[in-house]
Amino acid sequence: MKEISAMIVEDEQLAGELLRHYLKGFPEIRLMGEYADGFTGIRAINEKKPDLIFLDIRIPKINGLEMLELLDYEPAIIFTTAYNEYAIRAFEMNAVDYLLKPFSKERFKQAVDRASFRIENGETKSVSELKPAVELDDGYLKRVVVKERNNIKIIPTRQITYFESQDDYVMIYTEEGRFLKSRRLKYYEENLDPLNFVRVHRSYIVRIDQISRLERYEKESYKLFLINKEVVPVSKSGYKKLKGVLRF
Amino acid sequence: MEHPFLKRQQFLLFYISGWVIFFALITGILIGFYQMPVGIVASDTLINIILFAILGIGLWYPLDFILHSSNGYSSNFLNLSGLGIVTVGLWVFLGRILSMVIFAKEDEAIAYIQQSFPLKIIAGVVLFLILILIYYLIIYLTGYEEKRLAESELRSLAKEAELNLLKYKLNPHFLFNSLNSISSLTLSSPEKAHEMILKLSDYLRYSLKAGKGHECSLEEELGNVRLYMEIEKVRFGNRLEFIEKTDQSCMKQKVPDMILQPLFENVIKHGVHDSTESVKLEFRCRIESAFLEMKIRNNFVPAEEERVNTGTGLDNVKKRLYNIYNRADLMEIIKKDSIFEVRIKIPVELKND
Structure with a gap:
């Protein structure tokens, strides 16, 4: 044996x-x-x-x-x-x-x-086929665990500015830099607290309290300016969702 | 309360049908009695009945008011009599004017109206009494129904609360992990397993009888906490250290039972379970200006803060203290540097002896 x-x-x-x-x-x-x-x-x-x-x-x-x-x-x-x-x-x-x-x-x-x-x-x-694991305590994700070279880093979701989809990966932007995670954006859309995060675009999820202002870019397309001066595109359906959460 | 006849079309229809039947009956009787042309008797009766039906609908509102501002039977009786006089008076007066206008040129009709005047007053009083009786009946029946519904709802809520309490008291995670430790001890050191089973039994016995709003002495409650901590120490070994400093004068004081245990459980759940460092748990109790002051403090690693959230266990204790003593300031949570501290105060019972 x-x-x-x-x-x-x-x-x-x-x-x-x-x-x-x-x-x-x-x-x-x-x-x-x-x-x-x-x-x-x-x-x-x-x-x-x-x-x-x-x-x-x-x-x-x-x-x-x-x-x-x-x-x-x-x-x-x-x-x-x-x-x-x-x-x-x-x-x-x-x-x-x-x-x-x-x-x-x-x-x-x-x-x-x-x-x-x-x-x-x-x-x-294979690990990539594994289904989502949510933080234990209750329904929503409270933190994300990432690998940074040989270290493991715990990022509380409140420190995350936004998520950007990159094919089968997601780039997570925080105040301390960005981290790559092998997950799809849809997973985060489903497991983050919708009171804190909103998917504004096919490739972006933004933390609501990071939003500074929303500007019209072209007909039916907008851009979101974040507090840290970064700019994120907003799709038509993303605009509707923003309207819902920000109540304007 | 909503108007019983106006709240649904169906009920209004009942009301109207009642009057239609009454109209048919009374017209028949009156025709036989007065030997008058059918047209005159029928029209006059119709006018008066429509009038009373309308007044009858309106009657609900003062009646509802009288019953709600009820000051006892005699006052109700007076109010109702007044209402009756006004209603019947108004009805007779309006009915007479209307009939006079409509039959102004018919002597026969006017004679009939005059002739039937005393009968109308009697009819008015009788109708008023019947209507009041019907309204009373409706109020009684719907009130009864509402009460029954509220009571059954209350019963099911109480049952649910009891079940939750039971589950909370048994704390399945604690129970199964302890049983697993015992299972391990039976193989390595049966003596310790034996000891732990006895402790667990005592702890469960206390938990099961507690939590129904009884009081016990701090000594009893602390005894149970010590059992709990000893069991957890077997599970966590060196990761848990328990220091207790209680003034002897506190021991006989009364406290709500199972009020301390959830606070210790919270430390285990969020402090010990999530930390690799050793956790030092300190309990202090003293009497300070008519209050039993208790502090439960432990160290935690600030990096782990994301997990050190105030759990439902703490909320429950706060709610219980509020329910028992009607004060919101009896529990305080302090999180500073790497120290987590819960302070609770319980009013000391003043003894006269």
Whole structure:
């Protein structure tokens, strides 16, 4: 049997111990490390590239779902958490399995077998196909996690000036510079709080409180001047939306 | 209240039909009684009935007013009698003028009008009483219906609140994570697992009986908080440190039960859970000018601020304090540098002994 390399990301020591205890029954699995928060976890995972990851969702720094957005490759993921409301989302993200704490040895074996099967058959999906992961607390995105060379940066959405679509990527403009993220603009349109952000153009989403003034450019086309002096084009439908949110 | 006959076309139709039937009956009787030409009796009756029907619609408004500014039965009776005299008087007076104008040149008709005058007064009083009775009946029945609806709505709201409270008290995330820790401990150190099951049981027992608006001593409430913190310490190990400084004089004071636990839970949820640093949680309590002053403070990493939002747990405590003591200034949240502090004040019960 082929050896499977694995990592654990779990912030509670006893929960980690239990996982390690269960793993003793699987000699083919080689544990490469255990991490207690999202930052150190994602760094180690991208560096050592284990085949299988046991991932808790509610962990410090960046959560388990956000970590998935930062993966450089396609490992098999088994979520371990007490929060069953995220199960559907985890499966949308093509997790191999979702273990609800506390779970039995049998249930654990089932999940590991499923993962082994996928790893041997190379069936893990590419990261770009993963479905959206929203910030845990409530409906709207509160922050965006980006990679900046070898660092990970958390950008609260209130620091974002605007989003610009660039094919399959989105450029995020903030006061501290711009960051590229492999997502479609539509994702942000759907998951940002519509009270704070508005899509003014096929390629632009603007933070409403960054708007300085709106000028007519040509017939039926407008330009938006932002507080930081940048200019963003406004489409016909974008104009209508602006009219709705700014009430003019 | 809305006019019962005017609020729907259907009801107005009922009202009119009632009068039409009454008109047919009374005309028949009067013709037999007075031996007068059918035309005269019918026209005079029709005029008077239309008049009363219109007055009857208008009657609702003073009646509604009288009942709403009700000052007891005797005053109601006086007001209604006055209303009756005015209504019947107006009706007889207007009816007579109208009939006189219409039948001005017919002696036979005028004789009839004069002859039937006393009967009209009696009829007016009877009609007035009947109409008032009908209105009363309507008010009683709709009021009853509204009350019933309001009551059933209240019942379902209460049930929902109870369910939410139960869920809140059981706190499934805390429960399942604790059970997972126990599951792990049973393998590594059964003694500790045993201990933790006992603590968890005590904690659950207290939580389940609490929260129904009862009071308990600070000692009891703090006892439960200590249990909660001990359980969380098993989960989080060195990441959580709990320091408690309570003046002995505070211990016997009464506090609403489960008022402190949500504040500690908030620290665990937003402070400990999201931080890799060790979190030091300090609780202080003292009595200061007729108030039990409590402070719960913890350190947090400012970079994590995005997550340190004031949760629903804190809002609930604030609402409960407001509901119990009717004051909005009993809870204060202070966020400064890397310190998060919640202060609550509870009025000290003054004892006479």
